[in-house]
Amino acid sequence: MAGKPLLRVVNVKKSFGDKVVLDGVSLTLNKGETKVIIGPSGTGKSTLLKSINRLVVPDEGEIWLEETEIIRCKNINAVRQKIGYVFQDFGLFHHLTALENVMIGLTKVKKMPKKEAVEKARYELNRVGLSGIEDLYPAQLSGGQKQRVAIARALAMEPKLMLFDEPTSALDPELIGEVLAVMKELAESKMTMLVVTHEMGFARSVSDEIIFIEKGKIVEQTSPEKMFRDPEHQRTREFLFKLKDLYGEGGE
């Protein structure tokens, strides 16, 4: 992939008190690429993702979205509009219907006229396979539907980059598939995506590169083929073995 990367994370460090969570992480993401981050829990994957839209402010380093440096930029709200964020626990607004959830960013942040926003929101819900549930409230939706509404809400803002923070971890096993299918389709449509997940099937079939993070450091980043067949590091091997134990082989 030629050209300038869309996202550049340079030597990012973050500690909470004495605990070092990110210990000099660097990575790049080109336009249209999907990269998957894996690693044991508590090793800074979420913190890294949150740093990218500054929900967490790193202590050191730089994060560039195209020409904008995120950590020190003045108008973070403008940057966040360009970065879609999907949370593990959905983060849907409880007092709004599915349609209103998708609309609110358009009307309140982008100041889009209501009629246009309704149309756009319907389109995005349709895109994630959710026609007909527009008027339901989050409490009336299944976990898989909630997460797809959350994805539609992020997509409606027409982001340059989508961040997924363990998007299927809070879902019942039989609901994971519908969310992964949407993400897979997104990746195929050349959305730029950074995904923290333990879904090895998804990682293997969709990602351009897999990044293994442990104790706040990138241990290894390589293509899925190499990662699964012949990882460089002993730790990567052990971790993947454990995952395989837990989640199965993870083939297509």
Next chain:
Amino acid sequence: MLEFLRQFLIVDIFISNFGTLMKGLAFTFELAIVAMFFGTILGVLLALGRSFGKRLLSWLCTAYVELIRGTPLLAQLFILYFALPPYGIRLSAVSVAFLGFILNSAAYQAEYTRGSIEAVGEDQFKAAYSLGMGKWQTIFYVVLPQAIRWSIPAWMNEFIYLLKCTSIAYIIGAPDLLTQGKFIASRNYQFFRVYLIVAIIYLVIVLAATWIVGKIERKVQIPGFGYDKARR
């Protein structure tokens, strides 16, 4: 025995003093509704100041709430009525009643609202921020609409409480229902019967208000906001 029961013959007195009683009742309603309305607005502002304001603002809001909640309503009314005139602030009994109940109710409502604001999860803020909303946009479009829904039962309770509690205004002579009752009784000396009538009127309006409030609560109900069937 018969003599005892005779005391409960109140229909005559009720009919002959109907106009006066209704005048009192109207003032009671007016006082409760105005206190509720402005108390709610002030209360929400206090709660916002306390939860999201910078240090000084937050401290001031907290101080106000604690001061009002920590002193008797009666003392507050007396201070407004008797202690201010020497400083050139002379308010009528009616003004003191309105002002006193608004200021008092605001403090309690601030606490209900603050509790509800704090019940809105961190995830709601993060989700709003991730869409590019600023802090106050998040508060007004995401946090407050949810907090207000959580506050509705407490507010309704506050209104019912206010309906009765406004009777304290009688101490400073505001023309509420209880004051009118006292006025009637001081002329006909039928204290028991008159106050019985007054008490029954209070009971009826409180029951009616409770019923209406229940209707409103169900009307504004949204799935996921606490009145679901599963909880019944």
